[in-house]
Amino acid sequence: MAEAVHQAFDPLSTGSRAKQIRSKTIVYGLLTFFALLYMSPLFIIFINAYRPLEEIVREGFISAPNTMSWSYWGEAWSTFCIGGNCEGVSRYFVNTLLMTVPATVLSTAFGLVNGYALSKWRFKYDAWVFGLITLGVFLPAQMTLLPWAFVLGKLGVSNTIGGLVLVHTIQGISFTTLFCRNYFVAVPDDLIKAARIDGAGFWRIFWRIMLPLSPPILIVCVIWQFTGIWNEFLYGTVFTSGSNQPITSAIVAFSGSGTGERHYNVEAASVIFAALPPLLVYVFGGKYFVRGLTSGAVK
């Protein structure tokens, strides 16, 4: 088959020459303005992670750096005192990692199986089951605090990372089930029928046919869950304390322990440590979003 040459339609290239130039200037100007606006906080924090403290105090937060030093990154990572614990953010970074990775993997795995069962193995009242599961998507987190506190206490996992993994896994299944079910609905039923006639059962169809079709939605689930759980703050603050906190809750102690002087440069480096993993996941995972793998399934 010859590949068709596909040219995207460019509405800005229509009309007179003067109009084309005018409209392109407006579009690019606006886009550049908003891009700079959104990038500026990251840029300012980044610069301040290199500036000495007295310079920041003297010249203010938003200013060009005179002298720069790498030392604040090391201090933020391993020796800075947060809430009386002088190990830097590394401890909390590891806490968050131990919470986010298992919760992401588990919630995505359950979401895939749920979505597959709900879209391809219809049963009586399946719409109700799907509706109840996805109700969690619309339930405010504050409403679930008390029930979760009760459950975590009963299970004896209060103030542990394991407890947070449980909370995030269960809360996350609502989202991953919704995503996966809606993705799998688009997979032609004929594939399942053909596999049934070929003699495959529930799990073989899942492993050999559905899962190989899933990378696009898998990436969506992983990015959504990883960034969501990593950045989550409420559960971490409510259900853990001290050295068991995830990084988002721990860096709040910057403003909480207001006795000593503020180390803006170290704090800036800490904030970047906290923000870096979701950012990297997004940058490297984003390109897989657009891949359509079902081409050739039908027709």
Add this chain to the structure above:
Amino acid sequence: MSSLQIKNLRKSFGSVEVLKDINLEADSGEFVALVGPSGCGKSTLLSIIAGLESVSSGEVIIEDKVVNNEAPKDRDIAMVFQSYALYPTMTVRQNMTFGMECRNIDKATQDKTVERVANLLQIEPLLQRKPGQLSGGQRQRVAMGRALVRDPKLFLFDEPLSNLDAKLRVEMRSEIKKLHQRVGRTTVYVTHDQIEAMTLATRIAVMHQGVLQQYDTPKAIYETPANVFVAGFMGSPNMNFFAAKVVSTDGGFGLVLDGGDGTVLPLINGAHGALSDGQAVTFGARPEHFSPASEGRADRKGRASVIVPVTVEMDEPTGSETILMGEIAGQSAIIVCEPDEAPAPGVTMDFEVDMSKVSLFDPVSEKRL
């Protein structure tokens, strides 16, 4: 020996009955075409045979074994889908071996079978490709290959050619026929295309609104349709239906077309059921059973023919033949004739009707008389 039997089969979705008391039987090696318009229940019937749908009542019997409660994999069938349903992430070879893999057939046998079938369908060069890299015709072949590796008791085809363009469809149609002659397995083939049914099948089951209208050989279905629906559905262009009355003549009975000049068209004795004087009937004559009177073709063949004047309103030349739309006795008619003999639009010309080929139907029950 019959390899497929369907007895008193009924299927309802909620309160809607989509299959009403279907009885069918296919002999070993037979090619049965299920044909009918969209929504007639033919695809549901195929799904029921495959075990992808349950029955509401009745029996499905494959080689003397009732399979109503058997899973699709235990029925020993293979199916080719309209969408081909090739597994998109597997290569052509993996698509073909998946069924054998599920049945724990050893690797050496799998390889040998794939080789044999790939050779039969001439798809060896495609074995390492993914379905997305294949053209429509190649996907069609692979879908058949996936069915053939199984060597099942029953082949099921669900409109397998409807996604192909016209030229390829005709090619694949004759390939399917060749393949069936070579493999010799019982086949059930669903289609809405009456030409596919006519060309491929040894027997055709015409369905309409969940009811089996007629089940017979292509020749019998075409020449002696059981009712007005079958007569109109099979054949292209459609059979002409004229409102007429039966009159007694010296030798037997004749017809007078409603709205005509009262000319009596004598019927052949014994070709139709019991008739009575003055009875209203629907007179059915296929477009190709008309021919220009000046050629005297029917007379030469020794057939009984009657001359009727036809007013031609429009012509549609197809190249090999010309389709004429016109009026006979004020009732609209479609006639097929040779391009050289076709009159110009607006002309009234005499045509012979071959009375040995015509059908009579009851206008109320629409059943054949």
